[in-house]
Amino acid sequence: MTKDALAEQRPRPAARWADPKLSRFDPLERILVFDDFNSGTHGWVELLGNYDGRSDLDTVDDHMRDFRPPQLSSCTFFDVGTHGAMSGTYALKVATRPEAGHTAVAIRRLTMAGRGRVQFETCFAYKSEAASQENQAARQAGAGQWDGNTHPSETQFGAFTVATDICDGVRYHCVARYLNTDVNNSLRQQWVYPVVPEPTPREHFQGKVKLPRTADFTAPDPNDWRPFGSPQELCYNEVPTKVNWHYLRWLIDTRTRSNVELQVNDRLFDMRDVPVPAYHEAYGSLQNLLNFYVSVRTHTNVRNFLFLDSVVISVDW
Amino acid sequence: MRQSLSVVLERNTLLTGEFATEPYEVAWAREARWFVRLLEFRGTQTRLEATTQISPDGLQWCDLDDCKVSLRDPGLVSWVVREFGGWLRLKGVVAGDGEAREGVAAKVLIYLVLKG
Numbered sequence: 001m002t003k004d005a006l007a008e009q010r011p012r013p014a015a016r017w018a019d020p021k022l023s024r025f026d027p028l029e030r031i032l033v034f035d036d037f038n039s040g041t042h043g044w045v046e047l048l049g050n051y052d053g054r055s056d057l058d059t060v061d062d063h064m065r066d067f068r069p070p071q072l073s074s075c076t077f078f079d080v081g082t083h084g085a086m087s088g089t090y091a092l093k094v095a096t097r098p099e100a101g102h103t104a105v106a107i108r109r110l111t112m113a114g115r116g117r118v119q120f121e122t123c124f125a126y127k128s129e130a131a132s133q134e135n136q137a138a139r140q141a142g143a144g145q146w147d148g149n150t151h152p153s154e155t156q157f158g159a160f161t162v163a164t165d166i167c168d169g170v171r172y173h174c175v176a177r178y179l180n181t182d183v184n185n186s187l188r189q190q191w192v193y194p195v196v197p198e199p200t201p202r203e204h205f206q207g208k209v210k211l212p213r214t215a216d217f218t219a220p221d222p223n224d225w226r227p228f229g230s231p232q233e234l235c236y237n238e239v240p241t242k243v244n245w246h247y248l249r250w251l252i253d254t255r256t257r258s259n260v261e262l263q264v265n266d267r268l269f270d271m272r273d274v275p276v277p278a279y280h281e282a283y284g285s286l287q288n289l290l291n292f293y294v295s296v297r298t299h300t301n302v303r304n305f306l307f308l309d310s311v312v313i314s315v316d317w
Numbered sequence: 318m319r320q321s322l323s324v325v326l327e328r329n330t331l332l333t334g335e336f337a338t339e340p341y342e343v344a345w346a347r348e349a350r351w352f353v354r355l356l357e358f359r360g361t362q363t364r365l366e367a368t369t370q371i372s373p374d375g376l377q378w379c380d381l382d383d384c385k386v387s388l389r390d391p392g393l394v395s396w397v398v399r400e401f402g403g404w405l406r407l408k409g410v411v412a413g414d415g416e417a418r419e420g421v422a423a424k425v426l427i428y429l430v431l432k433g
Contacts, residue, residue: 040320048328057329057426069324071342076403078374082344090345097339132376 021087025121026249027314032110035311037072038088042311044070047105047293050201061204063211063220067105067295070094073307077241078130086123086245086309094306096298098135101214104306107165107293114317115168115255120292121312123245126160126180128153129303130240141300142185153240155185158299160306161218162250165198165293166257167286172278173198174252174259175218176271178234183222183299189231191262191269194219197277216297229269245309254290320345320433326407327427329356332365334418337408338427340375344403346431351407352395353427355388360413360421364389367409369398378406388423405429 017023021036035042049064051057057065073093075083085091096102112118130153131137142156161177179188196219199209211220219225235244251260251271257278259271292313298304326338343349355365365388369381381398388394398405413421 041322046325060329065328068339069326069341071324072322072345073342074344074403076342076344076374078376081373082403093342095339130376134376134378 021310022312024123024247025312027121027312028117028119028316029314030317031312031314033108033311033313035092035108036087037085037092037308037310038090041070041072041092042108044092044106044108046070047107061201061211062213063215063217064201066097066213067103068095068097070106075243075307078132079241083241083243085307092308094294094296096296096304098129098137098298098301098303099214100141100298100300101216103214103217103295103297105217105293105295107291108311108313110290110292110313111288112166112168112254112290113288114315117251117253117260117316118290119252119314120162120250121314122162122248123309124160124248125243125245125307126157126234126236126296127240127243127305127307128156129305135302137302140302142181142302149238151236151239153302154236155181155187156298156300156302157181157236157304158297161293161295161297162248163218163293163295164252165289165291166254167283167289168254168257169282169287170257170278171197171283171286171289172257172276173218174276176250176259176262177218177225178232179225181299185299189233190227191229191232192225192227193274194224195226195275195277196221196224197279200279200283202283218295228271228274229267232264232267234264243307321431322346323428323430325426325428327425329424329426331422331424332411333422335410337370338406340372341405341429342375342403343401343405343429343431345433348432349398349401349405350395350430351398351427352393352430353386353388353425354393355391355423355425357391357424358389359423360417362389362414363411363421363423364413365409365411365423365425367407369401370406370408371402372404372406373402375404378408
């Protein structure tokens with residue numbers, strides 16, 4: 001179905017048009033979250049692995065102890081100064097370290113008061129860090145020749161991910177990742193999903209898994225990711241200091257524990273056949289868990305950034 | 318109500334030699350305060366020296382002022398920074414007595430507390 005056909009099917013509540021900031025979104029009936037980052041982080045916080053009863057942070061899994069605190073960013077750059085967000089000055093920035101394999105993760109923690117459709121919407125941008133004398137980005141893997149149009153930094157951006165952690169008795173993750181480049185810094189521009197559930201701290205505690213610091217925590221083996229849809233070229237916009245905001249709408253169904261669809265600008269991906277890996281074992285302390293996270297992962301020794309102008313999470317219950 | 322944000326820039330990190338924390342954007346904040354929690358010093362006569370650095374773009378850095386903290390004992394220390402612009406980081410060194418560097422380290426948590 002095209003985006004236009006979809007839009008014709010969906011009713012347009014009049015109230016939404018009364019708010020210009022909300023009118024760029026297409027929420028379901030009940031809005032749980034409307035995060036405008038001009039007024040704080042709205043509960044988006046660094047993800048951290050679990051720790052023991054003595055608050056000993058050395059007991060946190062190596063691959064889950066350095067996901068970096070999100071930043072309230074004015075999108076300021078060396079060449080033009082403050083770019084600003086889509087609305088106002090500030091966006092939420094999730095930033096990796098300049099280390100191949102490093103992942104930064106910000107999470108939003110909710111619970112479910114019902115079952116049904118849940119929709120995550122955001123306006124986002126993604127960038128690699130501009131080169132400098134100190135960071136030596138121009139010499140790092142992925143940097144190619146500048147041709148006046150495409151910039152070498154575009155192939156130094158790895159991937160960004162939107163994902164959930166949900167538990168209704170069964171724990172599962174719906175996940176969608178934009179793989180800009182593969183681990184060899186070759187351009188892929190492909191949406192992918194994992195076929196295995198995320199390794200958990202309890203699995204480490206039980207001796208089932210031990211991952212190194214820069215392991216991909218969502219699904220560590222690159223072979224456990226599969227493409228869905230055909231590649232999509234986004235608007236990196238040539239250089240690392242131009243910020244163009246993209247619309248993303250991701251719909252899942254917690255009644256059926258399934259993906260439904262992903263819209264990114266003018267592309268609509270039917271995700272109904274994209275499987276959602278669940279844990280075979282039960283987890284306590286998580287009843288009605290509804291977490292959303294966004295992550296950004298670099299495949300070279302260059303900082304990668306994901307900017308969110310604002311976020312809307314809505315439900316049909 | 319004013320905005321506030323506390324972030325953990327280093328968490329049980331074992332610092333050795335020269336170090337700098339990751340760039341952190343603070344343009345929205347009017348107040349900033351470092352908290353450094355020193356969990357452990359390794360080596361002989363080990364000290365941690367640190368200076369607040371500022372930046373116009375997150376790429377180029379200079380010292381904010383002449384204030385350099387020098388820490389030799391485990392515990393919690395804090396100091397305020399003012400008129401810092403859009404970015405903050407801590408740059409410093411962990412050094413021991415004399416030339417020997419092997420085994421010289423400091424295990425730290427570094428917090429940045431911001432208010433707008």
